Amino acid sequence: MLNALEVFTTVVVGVMVGVEFSVAFVMNRIFNALPEDSGQLGRAHGGRMLGAVMPFWYIGSLVLVAIWAIARWPHEGTGLVVSAGVLLIVSVIMSILLLVPINNRSKAWTPDNRPADWKEQMNRWDRYHYVRVAVLIAAFTLLVAGLV
Template sequence: MQEVLVIATVVFVGLMVGVELSVAAFVNPIFDRLPNDGGVAARSDGARLLGRVMPLWYIGAVVLGAVWTVQAWGHPQALTVAVAAALLALSVVMSVTLLVPINSQVARWSSQGVPPDWRQQVGRWDRLHFVRVGVLIAAFVLLVAGAA
């Protein structure tokens, strides 16, 4: 059972890291190069879609990390997995307090229009998102190390 939990956690978190990294490194930069306000519409649609999916993914990652930590307690990898779970929890806190408020505004832009400072808002979101991706990568690396 422990092996299944370890594999499920590493795959689950690894896929999440891949999605978030691709958003940061590829998707949003592509959106920003779209002509006219195409990037705004694309970001707004992405904010609505991912805003529904990602909370479940993030919470699932924290739960899996916490369960693995409990099961690993007393074993050499316990501290490594516990730190990874704590980083996953930190990513949730960052998301809720820093990124979700901006994302919620972006999600409404296609129906309410774009505010004059929209570029500053998405720039702030992008910078915060890169930090969150760094936290997620660190958690993923620790999970892989804990699995090894």
């Protein structure tokens, strides 16, 4: 049963990392290359869609890692899992304090109501997101190392 939990948790976190990596290095580059206002509209739609799903995914991943760490507590590799959990907590804190406020504003923007500094705000969000992706990759790497 513990093996199933470990594998399931690793897959859930791994897919989340893949989605966030794709947003950072694929989707946003596609949006930035679109003509006129299409990119901004695409980002707004993505912000609404992923903004609705990601809180559950982040918290769910953290809960799964916590269960894994508790269930495996006295065994070898638990420190790696706990460290991964700490990094997931960092990613949640980063999200709440840095990324969500920008996302909450930008998901309602249209070409008619967006602020003059909307591109600067998107660039700031991108920079914070790159750091968050690095934190998530580190957490995932620790989980994989804890699994093996």
